[in-house]
Amino acid sequence: MCRNIKTLFNFEPSATDEEIRASAVQFVRKVSGSTKPSKANEAAFGQAVEQIVETTTVLLDSLVTTAPPKDRQVEAAKAHTRAQARFGRSSGESAA
Helix, strand or coil, X not given: CCCCCCCCCCEECCCCHHHHHHHHHHHHHHHHCCXXXXXXXXXXXXXXXXXXXXXXXXXXXXXXXXXXXXXXXXXXXXXXHHHXXXXXXXXXXXXX
């Protein structure tokens, strides 16, 4: 359920609005225990997402580091290697 919650700080290029929103939606889904809110809870769900997007944006804009920015492609390759080691063949490979 939390696949889109990932580290967003210190990347070049910076996290996009879409990445921040996707993480906020996943966070609210996890906390609420619901992947899609009922009509009665839709407004509260949406408000929570908006507040988390705003707070996350302020946080990312406020953080400082002396570490060099991470490269998205390098980090994605590392994650792919970890996933292969953990789960075996990649999802793109078929069993023979």
